[in-house]
Amino acid sequence: MATFAAQIVRRSTRSSAQRARHFTTAAASIATHQGAGQCVSKVSIPPGFVAKVGNFETFVLPDKILGTLSDTSMAKAMINAWRKDGILQLAMSPRQERLFSQASKASKKFFQKTPAQKHACVNDSSFCGYVASGEEITSGIADYSEIFTVSKNLQPEDHRVLAEWPCHGPCPWPDKLMERDIMDYVSELGSNGEKLLQMVELGLDVPPGSLTKYTQDGWHHMRALRFPSRDRTNGKGAAGRGIGSHTDYGLLVVAAQDEVGGLFVRPPGQAEPCKHERSDTAVSRGDDSGWVYVAPTPGVFTVFPGDMMQYVTNSFLTSTPHKVGLNVCERFAFAYFHEPNFKAVVKPLPGFDAGQKPAGGIHYGTYFTNMTLRNYPDRISTRKLLDEGRCSMLEQDELRSDMAA
C-alpha cells in the first residue's frame, strides 16, 4: 500500500452517482485540527510512529439486507476487503452522523468533568463507567486512554443483576442526558451491527441466522475514549502509547474517531494465534513493522473483525490487531463492539468447522469476563467478583445457551 494524498469524501458534497453502493476512498494523510482546547495545528501520523497510510474501501449499506445479487456482491467485496486490509470503512447515514455528533459532544462534556466527578462513575457490580488514564493494562503496561465504558444498560431490578451474574450491573451514568445521547448512538450501532452480520452471512455463504442467532440480546458494549496529547500524560505508561497492540473480543468492532488521528491496524497475513489459544489479551509484536495508519476520514465508521469472528470462521476472517498512538493534540474516539449474547456458546460456522480449538465452542460470557479481569486487575468490580467466587457461576446451565433459533 502506498501513501495517498488527502482526499476526503464528505457526505454533504457527494452526488447520488458518487454514492454508489461501494467505492474506494483515499484516506487523508494530513488533517487540520481546530478542536477543543488550545490545540490548533497540522495533525498527521502521531510522532514517532512509522506506518503506511491506509487506502481502505468504503461501503454504503442498503437500508435492508434482502439477499439480492447486489447485496451478495457487496457482501463478498466486504469479506475481501477484510481479508486484504483487515479493516473497511462504512459510510455513516445522515442519522448516524447526527447521533455520532451528539454522542461526541456528550463524551467531551463528560471528560471535562473534575477527576472526583469522573471517579464517582464506577460501581462494584459492572465494568461500566469510568476508567482513568493509566488504569487499563495491555501487555502489562498502562494505557493512556481515558474511558467511559457502556455495556448492557441494565436496570438494578433486572433479574441478572439481582442474581449477581458476573459483569452484570447498572451503568453508573453521571446524568440522564449523557445516558440518552450515548445510548441513542449505541442503539443505532446495534441495528447497524445486525445488518453487518447479515452481510457477513451472505459474503461467507452460510445460512441466514448462522451468526445473528448469537447476537439476540447481544452483550454489545462501547468505549467512549479520550487520549491526552503526548506531552500531557502522567508517566504511568510508555511514552507516546495510547493503547498497546491488541485485538478485541467479539464479532465486529465499529470504531469512529475525530479529526486528530492515532489508530493503526495490522492487516492479515501476519496472523497470530487467537487469544483463546493464548494466555493474555494483548497481541505481541506491537513494535513490528507492517502497521497501517487509519487516517481520520469524516463521515465514516471503520469496521473490523474480532476474536469470535476469527474463531467461527476458522481464521478465514482474522481478528485485526490494532493500537493507538498519542498525537500532538488530544483525541476523542468511540469503539463499539457487536457481540454474542453473554450466555452464548459460540460454535464454528457451517463449512468453517475444521477442528479448530476449543472443540466444544467458546462461552462468550467466560471469555469476556476473563479478559476484563485481566485488563482491570485493580478495579473494585474485579476484586468483588473474585472475593465472592462468582466466576464459578459461569459454569451454570442458566448462564449457557447454544442460542438455537
Ligand SMILES: O=C(O)CCC(=O)C(=O)O
Ligand atoms: O481509539 C481508537 O480508535 C480505537 C480504540 C480501541 O481500540 C479500543 O477501545 O479497543
Ligand SMILES: [Fe+2]
Ligand atoms: Fe480495540
